[in-house]
Structures are given as C-alpha cells and as structure tokens.
Amino acid sequence: MLQGHQSWVFPNKPTILSSATVVGPFEGEGPLANDYDFIHSDLWLGQDSYEKAEEKMMEEACERAIHKAGLQKEDIQFFLSGDLLNQIISSSFAARTLAVPYLGLFGACSTSMESLALASLLVDSKYAKYALCGTSSHNAAVEKQFRYPNEYGAQKPPTAQWTVTGAGAAVVSPQGDGPKVTSATIGRVIDMGISDPFNMGAAMAPAAVDTITAHLRDLDISPWEYDLIATGDLGNVGFNIARDLFKKHRIDIPEDRYFDCGLMIYHEDQPVLAGGSGCGCSASVFYGHIINKIKKGELKKVLIVATGALLSPLSYQQKESIPCIAHAVSIEQGVI
C-alpha cells in the first residue's frame, strides 16, 4: 500500500523465487564472474547484429530464471521489461519469444528496479501469481545508438561510463523460498541541467539522492537499517557527487555500506573510465552477486537504487539537458 508520498510497502512481502544473469565476455573477466549464470565468450552470441545478441541475452536470462523457479513459461502471467534500445526492441522481441502477456517499461537504467517494483506490486495485490521482470543492455548496441559505434574508436573523456553487456531477470511470486521484496520508492524526474552524455553519473546522482531521501522519509527509517545501499550505475563521478549530496543534506549514509553497481562490476584495472552503466549493470550485479550474498546470509536487508538517465540522442542534439530518475526497492532475507 501507499506509504508517504511516493513509496509502496508490500504487506504480503513478495518472494523473488529465482533470478538469473547472463553477461558478455568483458563482464566475465570482472570480479563478479562467479555470480553470473552464464558468461558468453563472444559479443555476437551467434547472431548477425548486436541488437539481436541483446535480445538473445535477455531471452536466456528469462528462460534461466523461469527454469530455476521450477516453472514453465506458461506459468508466468506477466512479463515486465524494458531496455535502452529505441522502442525497447530487445524486450519486445523477448516478449514475442516468451509469448506471455507483456508490460513494456522504460526507465533507462532504472528499469531494473521499475520492473521489480511493479512485478512485486502485481503479485502482492493478487494481480499475478508469477510475474517475470527483467532488463538488458549490450555495450556495442547501446554505444552505437547513444554515442558512437565502438568501431569508430572515438575517444571518451574520463567521466564516460562503460555500458554493461548483460541481462538480468527474476520471477516474483506471492510465496515461496527466497528473498522478500518489502518496499519500493518510485522516483521523480530530476534534472540539474547536465547535458553531456559522457557524464551521466553526474546527471543521475541527484536523482539517486532524491529517491533515497524520499525512501527514508516515507518509511520513516534510518539508512542504518540497511546492510547495503547500492545505487544503480553512478560510476565514480556520480558516486562521489552522491556522497557529497548526502553530507550536504545531512543524511547519514554509512560509508562502509554504500556502494555503486557501476563500481562493483569491473576490476579497477579494466579500462572502463568512470565505471559501468546500462540497464544490465544494476540488473547483473543485483540479480547475481547481491542476491547470492542475501541467500548466503551475508546481507539481511538491502536497498537497490537503480538510476536512469532518460537521455535521447535527439533531445541531446536539440540541446536539452538529461532528465534523470531513480527507483529504489528494498529486499530482505529472513522476514515472513
């Protein structure tokens, strides 16, 4: 039910029955390699375009999540998904393959938590028995669309981030074994006037802080309730801005419990400039590494704050700034 201005508390605590992550070769060389369900050795995935490779990756993550939940795709009532490609084609084509009722979403990289929040709402309020949510991004497909094709070899500034090649999906159900989704906070669009698509961390940081602030206010809780607060993909530029903003607003975020998925997904010596980004970033980190830690009992209560730069190449060309958003979902283990 609605709590405060913009948060949902789920009285029935929906279960993440299963999740799955499928990533590309570069992510497979990163520190979270053991947490992925499958690492592709080739960016093409045997397809004849990067866009089709992304679609295939999304389908694989969905199929693995459904299989791990012990279900068939016919058991799934709704598929909630979106991605960064124009008209969210990876999601729509995956929905065609899955052939289950489909709710297309777009929140750029915040789609991972927008879809999990809505899937949780559906099952919590008895509008679905099993909802599948997911998102994906593919470095070569996304860079081509938003900036330059990688093949051009264009130089990037140190504030630029590396789009993750990865897909993550989860099956959410009213009951069962697994981590519980206990609340969610839906973000507002925040735009501080940044218009540089090579500095999305700085653009997104205020949105992350706005949503976390709203979450703590709506639920009337302290950030210390969380063992881990992870923003989506701010990278090191946005992460440091977010930490500064917390200090400025006197929000006492525990330093040793606040992380960013864009900084977790790659080794420091991987050449990713300011860090990872893309819908697949928070999805791959959360649905793999973090959820595994929750299941092992190493984390009890986490807040995942997926951040999205709602950037369009067209509005960028028209000198518009980048509207940003963040959606937060709280996940707990050991609650009934």
Added chain:
Amino acid sequence: MLQGHQSWVFPNKPTILSSATVVGPFEGEGPLANDYDFIHSDLWLGQDSYEKAEEKMMEEACERAIHKAGLQKEDIQFFLSGDLLNQIISSSFAARTLAVPYLGLFGACSTSMESLALASLLVDSKYAKYALCGTSSHNAAVEKQFRYPNEYGAQKPPTAQWTVTGAGAAVVSPQGDGPKVTSATIGRVIDMGISDPFNMGAAMAPAAVDTITAHLRDLDISPWEYDLIATGDLGNVGFNIARDLFKKHRIDIPEDRYFDCGLMIYHEDQPVLAGGSGCGCSASVFYGHIINKIKKGELKKVLIVATGALLSPLSYQQKESIPCIAHAVSIEQGVI
C-alpha cells in the same frame, strides 16, 4: 485481482475522475472537434521543434486533467506515461515539468490503455490515491522518426495511416464521480510476420483479436455485454482484417457496436489514407468523445482495445517483422 490467464478485475472499481485531450489543427477539423478540450491552430505550439511541441501538448493534457479533477499536481502520487518518440522523451520531459513520481511505459499506441490499466491497478489496490496516466503523439515528430520527414513529401501507399497529433490524460482515483474502470486485459506480443511500416493496421489486427478473445474468455462474458468495443488504431485495413478474424474464430462481435478509433477521428474526406494511428489516436478519441458519451449516458459499458505496433526503425532495417500488442480496458457508467 487476477482473473483467468491475463486479465485483472478491479473489485473497488476505480473512478476516472477527469480526463483531458489536446490536439492539433488537423484533428480539430475532424468529426470529434467538440469533444477535445483544446485544439491548437499550429503544429508547432510555439516551440522550436516538433518534439518539444509534443511535450507541451502532453503537459497541457495532464494539467487540464488535474485541474478538471479539482486537484493540484502535488495531489498526484504517480504519473504513468509513454509515447512513440525514442526513449519516450515527451513523457519524460512532461514528468520533469510535473515533478511527480514517474513510471515510464512503452507499448507504442497501446500505451493509452497500458497506462490506464496500471493506474487503475495502483489505485484499486491502495498503492495510490490519485494516479495520472496519459500518452501523446505528434504527426511531424513521429513520421520523421519512423518513416520520412513530412517535408520530403514522400508518397505513401493506401495502407499507410496518419499519425494523430494529440495527447490524452486522465486522473484515476479509488472513489468519486465518473466512469468506473472495471477490468483490464494485458496483451501478448503477436507477430504474424508483417514487416511493412506502411501497413501497421494489418500487423496489429491479430493482436487486437487475440486480446479481445482473451478478455471474453478470462471474464467469461459475451461481447454483447458491451455497448461499444473500440480498437485503438487499426485503420480500415486492420479493422476489416479484425472483423474477418472474429468471424473465422466464431467470435460474435456485434457489427454495429464495433468501431476503430483510427476510423472515428477523421472525416472520410480528410486525406488520411487508411485512417489515424499513433498513441494520441485512441487517447484523444477515448478521453474525449467516448468518455463524454459515457458521461451523457449514451454508452453504459465500453471496451477500449488500444493496439500497438512495437516497431523500431532499426529492427525494420534489420529485416525484422513488427511485433504487435493490444491492451484492453473495460469502463462502465452507473456501477458502484
């Protein structure tokens, strides 16, 4: 709650407290002129791009809907919206202006009913007191993106449809005066292999029929329960295919109660080839003309089946066919 495979029945019957439509000059010359809240005399709306004109139209529809409900934007908890432009920028920029928590959606022209279905679910299950939903399209912005800029004067085949310049929005609430949303059916992606962006009616018709069939099956009702069944924007090609498919599948849709928004919005002598299309089509027709008829008591129970061609210019260039979807929402007057 979930009913059947893919339908939601809303036990608390959410109210459409208000709705508003804002359209362009060409739509203002059509037969539904008296039902629009505002008709712009100029496609530019005083902006320096068509994209910004679409954003402004969306904002105006939202502001009018909020005002007609006797509310302030601060009263709205969530804004659910999407459009046809890449990265749904009209919606995202409108969300920036509104500054309320935002759930970005993409279902192409089916977004009108995807957003109404989800907004109804939110208020029905007490996850929002007031939810705002809406969608928009702008002929010049959309044609440029999906086909050719109008200024090129490219010839179109008779199966092509005319993208509506229009925006529609509504405020949904758990109680109050107004038509009630009683159920919704979320569609599956249907793709019969059509890849011609100048023949979207034919591509979308099977999705419309699939969703209507699912709706009647899930709710175990006859199509004769409805005074009006209106598909989103099939145009005359898709409309006739849908009627043939109903006959083939032995679904007894009353001929005199089945209409298509794409055929309702323009006069026969307006040069729109196969009819209207675009997110603004079903939104402008439903949130203006049809809702006014419901309020006047001329229609008691209607089923709006918004159809969406989830087409991307990129996937079209890659020789992919057009995945299509339709979402249906049932609206009734005089139920408690």
